[in-house]
Amino acid sequence: MTAIIDTQLPDGLLDSGGCGLMNEEVLRLRTLDRYQVLDSQPEPQFNRIVTLAKRALRVPIALISLVDEERQWFKARDGLNVEETPRSLAFCDHAIRRRGVMVVEDARLDVRFRDNPLVTGEPGIRFYAGAPLITRDGQALGTVCVIDRVSRSFDDDDRETLTDLAAIVMDELELRLANRELAVLAQTDSLTGSLNRRTFFSLSEREIGRRRRTGCDIAVLVLDIDHFKKINDTYGHSAGDRVLAQFADQIGQTIRVQDVFARLGGEEFGLILPDASLNQAVETGERLRRIVEQTPIHTDAGPIKITVSMGAAMVKPGEGSVEPALQRADQALYRAKHCGRNRVVAA
Incomplete structure (x- = not known):
């Protein structure tokens, strides 16, 4: 069994000198802030999604991960005790750099992850699959991801299931953002931005x-x-x-x-x-x-x-x-x- 390695970046992310990458990341972080979800309390609708992912894809760990500036924070988790990890160790930091599902069949065979403390130590990650949470304007906030402690394959049906679960998470986040924006519009004067x-x-x-x-x-x-x-x-x-x-x-x-x-x-x-x-x-x-x-x-x-x-x-x-x-x-x-x-x- 071999690791599937994908280093694809979204089109236009990097320009000469790396300025495009930096500007894109600033925009992504600002977009993440707009959704007001970081460090929020656990919620049943998101907990159900990771439980469903864990059961449908037959894995011991499922997460909704949001990639912040220096950490990944878990909005929902099943099978993992920690609430966040450093971004430098996050598989999800790689997954948000592409638009499809990222699959690592055996992290020990992947040059990006084989020396990662999450692979060499607890929780002993071998398999990882992450579907990015992509906003309507194309910004990736994080992933819905599944993890196993043994290497394994991931077929097209599994990819579609994970993609659908990520879409459900984004639908919920987009609905909340729209409702907040409508509430603000209802309370403010459109010309001055002050209260009405x-x-x-x-x-x-x-x-x-x-x-x-x-x-x-x-x-x-x-x-x-x-x-x-x-x-x-x-x-x-x-x-x-x-x-x-x-x-x-x-x-x-x-x-x-x-x-x-x-x-x-x-x-x-x-x-x-x-x-x-x-x-x-x-x-x-x-x-x-x-x-x-x-x-x-x-x-x-x-x-x-x-x-x-x-x-x-x-x-x-x-x-x-x-x-x-x-x-x-x-x-x-x-x-x-x-x-x-x-x-x-x-x-």
Whole structure:
């Protein structure tokens, strides 16, 4: 019996100097991160797949392996106790470099693996077969693989079975990714990437509930870009959209992780500040106002300087929603604009 050796790389993976290989690996790792599966808890649907693989292909070990930057991590395993191994030892690191099933009939006869500690020591790998987990855009995240401690053959039916099991795993991962992306789309404003109005009020209810339990303060800021209509009229709506997007990005990068920032409509945004007093809200507003004033927005029409006016208010004890505080903050915002704009006014 001989080992089947395959060193095939996907077309276009390697260019002169090796830069193509490096860039492809960076893209693969970023794609793996998008699926948010690394280091997740064991799940029955994946455990069933490795159990089925083990039974259908008559092997003692079956794994769903994901190849991270320096390790392979097992989403599901049957017949192996460890949760991960170094990538440098992983058969699966070789398997993700091709598009078909990789089979090693006897690892002792394969120059790539004969000195591998997983071959010379525990678990004593002799046979390996791995079907890559390939995303819709062609990135290989890992494998569904089966392992035996004795050398053996692997026929076409076995290859098809392993390929089908890998496809089932990818179908589940793709469905989860699509559902997460749809959830994000439902919660965010498509232009700015900030939360949308509906999500803002939904999260405000959570903060109101926390206030009832802990008595913590909740402050609210309403932000409005000054003279936004003039920006659209002067530079065009494309530049206006760019202003909205970069403004939202500026604010989003500056606020605390627990703060809730959303586009409420047009050029108006809302900010909920948990555990903040009115003075702290005004201080936050002033800090944000200075950042906006000092940071030009880069558009196709050239850099555009903008300013922002804000109104601040507190959610009062006994108020069951954020709406009354928003109304008070909106009235304060009106005063800020009436008094010359580019300022923060407290209710």
